[in-house]
Amino acid sequence: MMLSCGVSRLIVRHLRTGVASTAQVPQVCIVGSGPAGFYTAQQILKSHAAAQVDMYEKLPVPFGLVRYGVAPDHPEVKNCINTFTQTAAKDRFTFLGNVDIGSDITFSQLREAYHAVVLAYGAAQDRALNIPGESLPNVLSAREFVGWYNGLPENADLKVDLNVESVGIIGQGNVAVDVARILLTPVDILKKTDIPENILERLNGSRVRHMTLVGRRGPEHVAFTIKELREMVNLEGSRPDLRREDYKHLRNLIPNLPRPRKRLLELLAKTGLDAPDPKLASSWAAAEKQLEGEGLNQRAVQTDETESLQCGLILRSIGYKGVEIDSSLPFDQRTGTISNNGGRVTGQNGKVLCTGPVGVILSTMTSGFTTGKVVVADMETGSVDISRPRSGQTLIKSALAEKGVQPVSFDQWNRLNQYEVETGAKLGKPREKVSNIKHMMDIIHQ
Amino acid sequence: MAGRVWLRNSWYILRNITHDYTTNRSYKVLHQVQKKPLLRCIMTTTALQHGDYEWQDPKSEDEVVNITYIDRSGKKIPVRGKIGDNVLYLAHRYEIELEGACEASLACSTCHVYVDEDYCDTLPEPLEEEEDMLDLAVFLKNNSRLGCQIILTKEHDGMTLTLPQATRNFYVDGHIPKPH
Numbered sequence: 084m085m086l087s088c089g090v091s092r093l094i095v096r097h098l099r100t101g102v103a104s105t106a107q108v109p110q111v112c113i114v115g116s117g118p119a120g121f122y123t124a125q126q127i128l129k130s131h132a133a134a135q136v137d138m139y140e141k142l143p144v145p146f147g148l149v150r151y152g153v154a155p156d157h158p159e160v161k162n163c164i165n166t167f168t169q170t171a172a173k174d175r176f177t178f179l180g181n182v183d184i185g186s187d188i189t190f191s192q193l194r195e196a197y198h199a200v201v202l203a204y205g206a207a208q209d210r211a212l213n214i215p216g217e218s219l220p221n222v223l224s225a226r227e228f229v230g231w232y233n234g235l236p237e238n239a240d241l242k243v244d245l246n247v248e249s250v251g252i253i254g255q256g257n258v259a260v261d262v263a264r265i266l267l268t269p270v271d272i273l274k275k276t277d278i279p280e281n282i283l284e285r286l287n288g289s290r291v292r293h294m295t296l297v298g299r300r301g302p303e304h305v306a307f308t309i310k311e312l313r314e315m316v317n318l319e320g321s322r323p324d325l326r327r328e329d330y331k332h333l334r335n336l337i338p339n340l341p342r343p344r345k346r347l348l349e350l351l352a353k354t355g356l357d358a359p360d361p362k363l364a365s366s367w368a369a370a371e372k373q374l375e376g377e378g379l380n381q382r383a384v385q386t387d388e389t390e391s392l393q394c395g396l397i398l399r400s401i402g403y404k405g406v407e408i409d410s411s412l413p414f415d416q417r418t419g420t421i422s423n424n425g426g427r428v429t430g431q432n433g434k435v436l437c438t439g440p441v442g443v444i445l446s447t448m449t450s451g452f453t454t455g456k457v458v459v460a461d462m463e464t465g466s467v468d469i470s471r472p473r474s475g476q477t478l479i480k481s482a483l484a485e486k487g488v489q490p491v492s493f494d495q496w497n498r499l500n501q502y503e504v505e506t507g508a509k510l511g512k513p514r515e516k517v518s519n520i521k522h523m524m525d526i527i528h529q
Numbered sequence: 530m531a532g533r534v535w536l537r538n539s540w541y542i543l544r545n546i547t548h549d550y551t552t553n554r555s556y557k558v559l560h561q562v563q564k565k566p567l568l569r570c571i572m573t574t575t576a577l578q579h580g581d582y583e584w585q586d587p588k589s590e591d592e593v594v595n596i597t598y599i600d601r602s603g604k605k606i607p608v609r610g611k612i613g614d615n616v617l618y619l620a621h622r623y624e625i626e627l628e629g630a631c632e633a634s635l636a637c638s639t640c641h642v643y644v645d646e647d648y649c650d651t652l653p654e655p656l657e658e659e660e661d662m663l664d665l666a667v668f669l670k671n672n673s674r675l676g677c678q679i680i681l682t683k684e685h686d687g688m689t690l691t692l693p694q695a696t697r698n699f700y701v702d703g704h705i706p707k708p709h
Contacts, residue, residue, distance in 0.1 A: 157636065159631045159632075159634030159635070159636035160630075160631055160636045160637065162630065162631045162632040162634060162636075163630040163631065163637075165632065166628075166630065308661075308664070308665060309661045309664055310658070310661045310662070313661065342664065342669060343664035343665065343669070346660070346661075346664055347664070443637065443638075443665055444630045444631070444637045444639065445630070445637055445638050445639050445665060445666070445667070448628060448630060448639055449667075
């Protein structure tokens with residue numbers, strides 16, 4: 084699912100003006116204002132001297148997963164917002180928030196208005212297990228849970244019952260570990276982060292003591308990364324509770340692994356095999372099923388062994404899939420992605436897609452930069468035809484006005500930003516997020 | 530592995546306005562750059578994170594540290610830095626494509642560089658946190674370091690720093706997807 088692109092040369096040239104005119108300004112639009120969108124915008128503005136980049140975002144606020152996905156206790160990762168703010172300050176960039184592409188504006192309207200459209204709206208759905216009981220109360224998607232504790236408006240009313248002792252998380256990626264860490268971190272530590280006040284109250288009332296991360300395959304296949312594992316191992320008030328027999332084979336496997344895997348598994352082996360520190364109340368465990376296959380190419384195969392784990396709350400953290408925002412796009416329902424060839428949407432000219440939320444900021448950044456370069460390259464070679472002028476945001480804004488939709492500008496976001504920071508400062512936090520769309524719009528239009 | 534940190538002779542002033550030489554409008558960054566407190570030792574990069582120091586020219590030849598960056602297209606860019614410069618922010622001053630998404634907080638690997646092998650020993654050992662982030666870098670080599678952790682001293686005069694070519698896809702857990 085990752086974006087793969089053959090074009091990697093950096094193009095810095097001036098726009099060729101064949102017919103003299105008040106600028107054949109290439110109009111580019113980006114759907115989605117998360118890191119993927121912003122890094123793509125940054126690259127396009129850098130590589131093309133005249134292109135105008137307009138960015139559309141469904142919410143009134145920008146930054147996507149940096150604001151709503153990155154855990155509250157990982158503020159350093161959010162520093163990339165400063166770079167995005169600088170991009171937003173450029174004259175050839177316009178942010179238009181509160182615009183839902185697919186309902187406020189159709190895809191064909193975007194195609195009419197822009198020479199190139201970049202889809203960077205992420206993957207807003209998650210994969211299901213498709214097993215009985217999945218729709219019981221307190222069986223939730225980790226994606227929605229993360230949205231809930233990060234103040235995402237659409238998850239504000241999530242029905243979560245934290246009056247339970249034991250939580251099971253299906254999945255062993257960084258999202259699963261984030262959720263475990265947030266549920267086990269003492270509230271005294273969390274209250275200095277940008278986690279919303281109402282969530283802190285709920286966490287204060289939480290009875291959760293045990294988190295179990297369940298995966299299909301062995302510890303050598305865990306998808307979380309070493310920094311997150313270290314945080315769990317060192318988590319104040321918690322200790323790991325791993326089954327030794329699951330980790331015994333690791334010490335033989337480790338010497339032949341490439342460095343990143345090696346260091347991660349060394350830490351995991353150490354945690355699983357060395358004597359645990361008899362510490363405090365809460366614990367977390369990583370349990371896996373038995374599987375077949377060789378080396379690292381193992382596939383999980385159902386065995387006859389079963390095991391029961393009592394949990395009061397179950398969170399599903401097994402990956403994401405995209406949403407079809409327009410029926411004119413070739414959407415693959417099975418994988419939840421838009422069919423593309425090297426990032427260029429199949430059967431369409433001038434459109435490119437970024438991937439869903441996989442990896443860390445480096446991967447999204449690389450993807451964004453590559454996409455930006457592809458767009459500029461296509462404009463240079465004529466694959467994207469920029470000879471005919473297009474009206475860009477002028478056309479879209481009038482369509483929005485007809486519908487009574489008021490787009491939010493970056494200046495207006497800054498007003499809300501300031502409000503959040505000032506409110507947070509009074510509470511000793513970096514910001515106090517506004518989690519309600521109407522409240523956001525009220526502050527913006529004050 | 531224990532990190533060794535060089536304490537500088539001068540103090541650097543913290544400012545919270547992000548410097549951008551190409552900004553057309555200006556948005557003040559309202560909040561302090563966020564950093565998690567590191568329990569193990571003092572980080573000199575705390576004071577250098579905004580890049581203002583790197584915009585100051587060397588006051589005398591004694592301060593000068595000449596290094597060369599090799600950018601992603603292979604072009605050599607000689608730079609006249611000075612003692613105490615942070616390699617990441619110095620690169621920004623000279624418009625070298627070294628992104629620093631987390632702003633020197635050891636929370637990403639976007640400032641990954643290859644250090645001239647002759648100079649590897651002149652750098653202090655990486656902290657565990659740097660090693661953890663390097664694990665996620667693409668095309669990792671023995672001489673890989675994070676640019677934001679390199680502070681120039683006279684010993685680095687003549688050093689070359691090469692930016693990796695990051696055009697391959699990868700997964701953080703090392704998985705290489707099979708075509709499907």
